[in-house]
Amino acid sequence: MEPGNEVSAFGWVKTRRDSKGLSFVQLSDGSTFNDLQVIVEAGVLDEATLKKLTTGACVRFDGLIVESPAAGQAVELKASGVEVFGEADPATYPLQKKGASFEFLREIAHLRVRGNTFGAVYRVRNRLSYAVHNFFQARGFQYVHTPIVTTSDAEGAGAMFYVSTNLGHDEKGYTLKNPNPAEDFFGKPAFLTVSGQLEAETLAMGLTNVYTFGPTFRAENSSTSRHLAEFWMIEPEMAFCSLEGDMNLAEEFLKEVINDALENCGADLDFFNKRIEPTLLETLTHVVNSPFERLTYTEAIKILENSGENFEYPVAWGTDLQSEHERWLTEVKVGRPVILTDYPKEIKAFYMRQNEDGKTVRAMDVLAPRIGEIIGGSQREERLDVLEARIEEMGLPKEAYWWYLDLRRFGSAPHAGFGLGFERLIMYVTGMKNIRDVIPYYRVPGNADF
Ligand code: 4AD
Ligand code: MG
Numbered sequence: 001m002e003p004g005n006e007v008s009a010f011g012w013v014k015t016r017r018d019s020k021g022l023s024f025v026q027l028s029d030g031s032t033f034n035d036l037q038v039i040v041e042a043g044v045l046d047e048a049t050l051k052k053l054t055t056g057a058c059v060r061f062d063g064l065i066v067e068s069p070a071a072g073q074a075v076e077l078k079a080s081g082v083e084v085f086g087e088a089d090p091a092t093y094p095l096q097k098k099g100a101s102f103e104f105l106r107e108i109a110h111l112r113v114r115g116n117t118f119g120a121v122y123r124v125r126n127r128l129s130y131a132v133h134n135f136f137q138a139r140g141f142q143y144v145h146t147p148i149v150t151t152s153d154a155e156g157a158g159a160m161f162y163v164s165t166n167l168g169h170d171e172k173g174y175t176l177k178n179p180n181p182a183e184d185f186f187g188k189p190a191f192l193t194v195s196g197q198l199e200a201e202t203l204a205m206g207l208t209n210v211y212t213f214g215p216t217f218r219a220e221n222s223s224t225s226r227h228l229a230e231f232w233m234i235e236p237e238m239a240f241c242s243l244e245g246d247m248n249l250a251e252e253f254l255k256e257v258i259n260d261a262l263e264n265c266g267a268d269l270d271f272f273n274k275r276i277e278p279t280l281l282e283t284l285t286h287v288v289n290s291p292f293e294r295l296t297y298t299e300a301i302k303i304l305e306n307s308g309e310n311f312e313y314p315v316a317w318g319t320d321l322q323s324e325h326e327r328w329l330t331e332v333k334v335g336r337p338v339i340l341t342d343y344p345k346e347i348k349a350f351y352m353r354q355n356e357d358g359k360t361v362r363a364m365d366v367l368a369p370r371i372g373e374i375i376g377g378s379q380r381e382e383r384l385d386v387l388e389a390r391i392e393e394m395g396l397p398k399e400a401y402w403w404y405l406d407l408r409r410f411g412s413a414p415h416a417g418f419g420l421g422f423e424r425l426i427m428y429v430t431g432m433k434n435i436r437d438v439i440p441y442y443r444v445p446g447n448a449d450f
Contacts, residue, residue: 001075005065009036009077012114013057013088025053027061027077030119033267037068037076044079055096056088056114102437109441109450117275120268121438124261125426131260132213132234132422135253141209141236146196148215151188152404154198156350156396159220160191161229192217195419196235198351198404201380204237204415205407211236213422221445225434226323226372228423230443237417243353243362243379246416247339250366250375251292253420254337259288261429269429277431283369284429292337297360300329300340307333320347326372337368350390351404352378364418371428377418384408 001007011029018024021042026035038061040050053059063079070076090096095111105112112118133143149163165185168177181189196212203210212235220227236249262269262284273280295303304315304325313322321340330338342355343363352361366375381387387408391398398405426438436442441450 001065003065003067003075007063007065007077009038009061009063011036011059013053013055013059014114015055016053023050023053025061025079027059028114028119030113030123033116033120033123033271034073037070037073038063038079039076040079040082045082049082049084052084052087053082054088054090054093056093056111057084058086058088059084102434106436106442113440116271118437120265120271121426121430121432122440124265124268124430125438127261127265128257128422128425128429129213131257134260135256136211136236139209141211142203142207144200144203144207144210144212146193146199146203146212146214148193149186149190150193150199151186151190152198152400153191153396154193154195156394157194159218160194161217161219163190163192194218195233197237197417197419198401200235200237200417201415202403202407204239204417205411205413208239209236223445224323225436226424226427228435228439228442228444229448231435231439232422234420234422235417237415239413239415241379241416242414243341243364243416246377246379246418247294247341247364250364250377250418250420251337251339254366254375254425255288257425258284258429262288272431276433277370280431287336287368290336292339292366293334294339294341296342297340297344297363298342300338303333304329318344318346323372326367327369330367330369330372335369337366337374340365340367345390348378350394350396351380351387353381354386354390362416366418368424368428370431371424373421374424374428375418375420377416379414379416382408382412382414384412 009027011027014026014028014035016023016025023040025038025040027038028035060083061077061079062081063077065075066078068074068076094108095114113122136143153160166177168175193216195216196214200210200212214232215230216233217230219229238245269281298317301315301317307328309328311324313324315325330336341364342360344359345352345354345361348361348363352363354361362379364377365373368374381390384405388398388405391401423435423438427435430438432438436444
């Protein structure tokens, strides 16, 4: 967009302001944070057309790029003509005012992309997706697609959505046809996956280093600012890898994708720093440049017990850490991300490798300030007898995991992996406070609109 060029600019009108015979239109096509300022001089457009250039209208301006005399932009478009594709009646267009609350914008999630905040969130989301693939591809990891519909419970926790065609319809609405799963579509109970990990493990036992990046589903009844029923997860899985290798990769991975956003989403992150989270840029730069703290769960419990803090949930060895504990550790005690390892086996999934002490497993969680748990991972149990015993001990259906156990029967290898919740990463990088505002359409208990 050099001065002197004749161009056509397509987009949506953000605002129009009229002053002394001139109209100033802020036009955005969402490609960058910065709008294009369009100047319409008196007499260029007839009154009726000018009136249609209201917030939300979709247009094409034709004109000349000129140097901008005003601060805020280097160039602007001097309009010679316009085509209005779609008007937006100011009396009914819902996205009128600046400063609408995020709660209100969730109700018009189909339109919120046109505002500054959501345009920026979705561009950062796009860039981070690209950075994730770059990170793994540059290291020779194979991108694998694991199933979305599955008959196994990857976390052994049962928080799954049931997939069925067992639905009829009568004049009152939907009805359930047949309670017998054996006569349903898949011939047995099927679910939306909670994690691609188990299938990713099978692929790592042949491709060595793999990763997934796909949607996952959790039917947990938790309406918090950090939980979605449908979210995206990135799950690398590495053969010949220990927990140390797993932690090193997780740390390198977070630093690299955050740095990528710092380098490539400058204008968007400046906006978040100004409007959403005033310490954002400082924090992200600090995270990229300093080592994560590493502690065992047992050490963390001691630190929490001696903290003198009055936590709502008491801390004791053997209990799961609550969000308040995770945040205190990362925000108050350490001031940067913390990796906790070696959790009690009772509070972790069946597939984690057991330590010699008989009490703890080779688990690791990466905790981040403001977010709490952002990554969960582990070294996997590669010993058939230990894994079988654990599955039985936990009362899980051993037959259902026959193929998973086969990996330990035939050519078993030490291996490890982790899962990063993509929306939690976006919250961290943008400073947005509610996970419902970092995905275009959010699913939580009671809401699957759009
Ligand atoms: O800790 P989680 O449950 O671990 C797993 O699913 C493993 N199978 C991962 C692996 O080792 N391959 O989930 C991993 C991450 C969490 O740390 C969190 O960031 C995110 O997924 N997560 C959620 N994000 C949004 N909404 C939810 N309901 C989430 N549950 C987990
Ligand atoms: Mg976890």
